[in-house]
Amino acid sequence: MFVARRIHTRAFKHDSRWPGWQAVIGIETHAQLKSKHKLFSEARTSDLGDTPNTHCVPFDAAFPGTLPRLNQACVDLALRAALALKCEVNPRSSFDRKHYFYSDLPSGYQITQHYAPFARNGMLLLDDCHVRITQMQLEQDTAKSTFVPRLGKSYIDLNRAGTGLIEIVTEPDMSSPEEAGQYVRALQSVLRTVGASDGNMEMGSLRCDVNVSVNRADMPAGSGTRCEVKNVNGVKFIMAAIRHEIARQKALLDSGVAVEQQTRGFDPNTFETYALRSKEDAQDYRYMPDPNLGVLRIGEDRLERLRATQPPLPWETRARLRDVYGLADREVNILMKLEEEHMGERIPAEGSIGAVAYLDRVCEHGQRDPKVIVNWMTQDLLGQLTAQHRTFADNPLSAEAFGQLIDLVQTGTITWTSGKHLLRHMLASPTIPPMELAGAQGFIVGGDAAAEGDELGQLCARALEAQSAEVVKYRAGKTNVINKILGWVMRESKGRADAKAAKEKLEELMR
Incomplete structure (x- = not known):
C-alpha cells in the first residue's frame, strides 16, 4: 500500500549507533478483523489448523457470476479501531480493485480502499512521542500458498481468501527500532482492547510491512531512498529487520553507492533482509473502482453508538488501576499483560473474563484491600494455574469464591499457609464453597486442638527436640x-x- 506522505515535521533524535545519520521509519500493519465471517462472503473465518479449503464459498474462489456482499460486522470492528486511534472517519468511502497476478489471488485482484479509505489522520501516543496514522482501510486477505519442495508443487488453501483486514498506514514518524517496536506493541494492545483483532503475530493475525530510509543528519528527514520489508510477523523480528536495513543502507551510502528502492523480505534465521523485487508504484497495480460495490456511507449516529459502547483504552485502564486502586507500576503491568493475553484469545473460554474485570468483581464485595487481592491473584492463583499448565483464562474460580478465600485469611479464620493449600483444593473443586472445603480439610483455626493451646506447646517442644542442632545455634546468638x-x-x-x-x-521455650 503506497500513499502520498505529508511533509515531515518531527525533529529526529540522533542515535549513537549510527552517528551522523538518521533513520526514518514508517509501518503498514495488516490486522485480521475478529469477525466470525469474511469481509465479502458468508464463509466463516478460519483458524490455523483447519482443514484446507473448508472455509470458502464460490465467491472466495472467484467463480464467475459471484458477487461481493459487505459484512457490516467487519465495518463496525474497523470503526472501533479508527475511533480508538483518534482517526477522522470519512462519511463516504469506496472500494477499489488492486490488480496483480499470483496463485494465491484467484480473481487476479484484491478488493481494498486505495483512493477513498474509511478513515484518515489518526494518532497513537507512545511513552515519549506520538505516531501519526495516515489512513486506515478495509481490504480482503489473500489465500495461502504452500510449496512442497519434495514434490516441486505449490498447494493453495482458500480458507484465508477474503478474510477481513484493516490496513493501518503510519507517517514516517519513528526513528529507531525501539520506537517501532513500542508502536507495534501499543497498536496490538489497542486492537485487542476494542475487540477489532486478536493481534496474534505468531498466528498471522497481525503482519507488518516496514518502510526504512536513511539520510545524513544534515539532510532533510526522509530524503533517503525508502525500502519496504514485507510481512514481518513479530516485534523482535521487526526491530531486527530495521537494524539490519539501517546498517545495509548506511554501508551503501558510505561507499558512495546509491540505495535502490526495493521490496525486501526478512530471514528470521539470519536476522537479515534480502531483495525480492524492485519497488512497485501505484500504477503498477492498475487500481480501478470496484463496480460491484457502491459507496460505503457511515453516519454520525452509527459512530455515536460505537463510541457509547467503546471499552476503556489501555492507557485509561492503567490510570484507573493506579489512581483508584493505588497499585504500583509493576502490579499494573502484570495485570495488563494478563488482560492482553485474554483478549488475544481467538475464542475465549465460555464465561471467562480478563484479569482487570476479575479484580473489579472481587473488590465489589466487602472492604477488601486491592493490593492484597492483586498479590493473591498474581502470586498464588496465577502460580498454581501455571504449575497446572493453565492460563488465567482457564481460571475456574468465580470472583465471589476467590474473595471468600481472601476473607477467610484476612479475618484469621484460616492461616495464610492454610489459604495457599485451600486454594489448591478450590481449583480442584471450584463448585464447593471455600468455607466448606476449609472445614473438611481441617484448616479452620481452632477447629483442630493439635494446633491450639497446650497442644501448640507440645508441638513446639517436639520441634525443638527434632531440631536440636538449630536450638544450639539459636542459643549461641544465631537467632x-x-x-x-x-x-x-x-x-x-x-x-x-x-x-x-x-x-x-x-x-x-528456648530462653
Missing part, C-alpha cells in the same frame, strides 16, 4: 535459625498453627 524451627512446626500442623503464636512459644 535467625528460629525460622527453620518454625517451618517444622508449620509443616507438622499442615499450616493450621498460628505462626505468630508458634514463634512466641518457641522463643519462650
Whole structure:
C-alpha cells in the first residue's frame, strides 16, 4: 500500500549507533478483523489448523457470476479501531480493485480502499512521542500458498481468501527500532482492547510491512531512498529487520553507492533482509473502482453508538488501576499483560473474563484491600494455574469464591499457609464453597486442638527436640535459625498453627 506522505515535521533524535545519520521509519500493519465471517462472503473465518479449503464459498474462489456482499460486522470492528486511534472517519468511502497476478489471488485482484479509505489522520501516543496514522482501510486477505519442495508443487488453501483486514498506514514518524517496536506493541494492545483483532503475530493475525530510509543528519528527514520489508510477523523480528536495513543502507551510502528502492523480505534465521523485487508504484497495480460495490456511507449516529459502547483504552485502564486502586507500576503491568493475553484469545473460554474485570468483581464485595487481592491473584492463583499448565483464562474460580478465600485469611479464620493449600483444593473443586472445603480439610483455626493451646506447646517442644542442632545455634546468638524451627512446626500442623503464636512459644521455650 503506497500513499502520498505529508511533509515531515518531527525533529529526529540522533542515535549513537549510527552517528551522523538518521533513520526514518514508517509501518503498514495488516490486522485480521475478529469477525466470525469474511469481509465479502458468508464463509466463516478460519483458524490455523483447519482443514484446507473448508472455509470458502464460490465467491472466495472467484467463480464467475459471484458477487461481493459487505459484512457490516467487519465495518463496525474497523470503526472501533479508527475511533480508538483518534482517526477522522470519512462519511463516504469506496472500494477499489488492486490488480496483480499470483496463485494465491484467484480473481487476479484484491478488493481494498486505495483512493477513498474509511478513515484518515489518526494518532497513537507512545511513552515519549506520538505516531501519526495516515489512513486506515478495509481490504480482503489473500489465500495461502504452500510449496512442497519434495514434490516441486505449490498447494493453495482458500480458507484465508477474503478474510477481513484493516490496513493501518503510519507517517514516517519513528526513528529507531525501539520506537517501532513500542508502536507495534501499543497498536496490538489497542486492537485487542476494542475487540477489532486478536493481534496474534505468531498466528498471522497481525503482519507488518516496514518502510526504512536513511539520510545524513544534515539532510532533510526522509530524503533517503525508502525500502519496504514485507510481512514481518513479530516485534523482535521487526526491530531486527530495521537494524539490519539501517546498517545495509548506511554501508551503501558510505561507499558512495546509491540505495535502490526495493521490496525486501526478512530471514528470521539470519536476522537479515534480502531483495525480492524492485519497488512497485501505484500504477503498477492498475487500481480501478470496484463496480460491484457502491459507496460505503457511515453516519454520525452509527459512530455515536460505537463510541457509547467503546471499552476503556489501555492507557485509561492503567490510570484507573493506579489512581483508584493505588497499585504500583509493576502490579499494573502484570495485570495488563494478563488482560492482553485474554483478549488475544481467538475464542475465549465460555464465561471467562480478563484479569482487570476479575479484580473489579472481587473488590465489589466487602472492604477488601486491592493490593492484597492483586498479590493473591498474581502470586498464588496465577502460580498454581501455571504449575497446572493453565492460563488465567482457564481460571475456574468465580470472583465471589476467590474473595471468600481472601476473607477467610484476612479475618484469621484460616492461616495464610492454610489459604495457599485451600486454594489448591478450590481449583480442584471450584463448585464447593471455600468455607466448606476449609472445614473438611481441617484448616479452620481452632477447629483442630493439635494446633491450639497446650497442644501448640507440645508441638513446639517436639520441634525443638527434632531440631536440636538449630536450638544450639539459636542459643549461641544465631537467632535467625528460629525460622527453620518454625517451618517444622508449620509443616507438622499442615499450616493450621498460628505462626505468630508458634514463634512466641518457641522463643519462650528456648530462653
